[in-house]
Amino acid sequence: MLASITPLGERSRGFSWGVTASAFAVGAVGAGALAGAALGALGSLAPSGTWRDTAGLAAIVVALAVDVTPLRRHLPTTRRQVNEDWLTRYRGWVYGVAFGAQLGTGVVTIVTSAAVYAAALGAVLCGTVTSGAVVGAAFGAVRALSLLPARGATDPGRLVRLHERVGRAEAPARQVGLAVIAAAVLLVAVGLA
Numbered sequence: 001m002l003a004s005i006t007p008l009g010e011r012s013r014g015f016s017w018g019v020t021a022s023a024f025a026v027g028a029v030g031a032g033a034l035a036g037a038a039l040g041a042l043g044s045l046a047p048s049g050t051w052r053d054t055a056g057l058a059a060i061v062v063a064l065a066v067d068v069t070p071l072r073r074h075l076p077t078t079r080r081q082v083n084e085d086w087l088t089r090y091r092g093w094v095y096g097v098a099f100g101a102q103l104g105t106g107v108v109t110i111v112t113s114a115a116v117y118a119a120a121l122g123a124v125l126c127g128t129v130t131s132g133a134v135v136g137a138a139f140g141a142v143r144a145l146s147l148l149p150a151r152g153a154t155d156p157g158r159l160v161r162l163h164e165r166v167g168r169a170e171a172p173a174r175q176v177g178l179a180v181i182a183a184a185v186l187l188v189a190v191g192l193a
Helices: 007-012 017-043 051-067 070-074 092-105 114-126 129-152 156-192
Strands: none
Touching: 007 017, 007 129, 007 156, 017 092, 017 114, 017 129, 051 070, 051 114, 051 156, 092 129, 114 129, 114 156, 129 156
C-alpha cells in the first residue's frame, strides 16, 4: 500500500496525492465507524454488566500474549490484499476510498496483529451503536495514518529512502504496538479496580 499511494505514484497516474490520501482516510474512518456500529449493535443484544470490562481486559491480554509469541504467525486471516489493478482502472479518489474502507474494517485483508480482533471485540463489548462506532472510527483513523510517511516520496530517490526507513522501522514499530497494547491492559485493569 505504502509503495502504491505516494505523491510520485499519484503524479505518474495524473492524480493528486492529497485527494487520494484524503479519500483513503475518509474510507478508513467511515468503514471503521460503520463496522464498529454494527459490532456495537450486536453487543447491545447481550446483557449489560461488569462482565464486559472483564472480557475486554481478557481480550487485550490474550491479544498481547498472541502478538509476543509465535502464535502471531497463526492468526486466523484471509490471504486477500487490496486489488492493485484498481490503481490503473479508477480515479485516485475512488481507489483511495476503497482501499481505505478495506483497511479500516480491519479484517477483510491480511491481519498481522491480534490487536485487530481485540479492537473488534472492544466494539462489541461497548454494547451500543454509538460507542462501537467511536471504537471503529478510531481504529480506521489509525489505519489511515499509515499513508503519512509516504507524503515526502516525491521523486524516485525519496521513494527508495522511504522504503529503507520503513524497513528499519518495522521492528521498533512492532515494539511500540506491543507497548500500546500493554498500556491498554493497565488502563483497563486500573479501571476495573
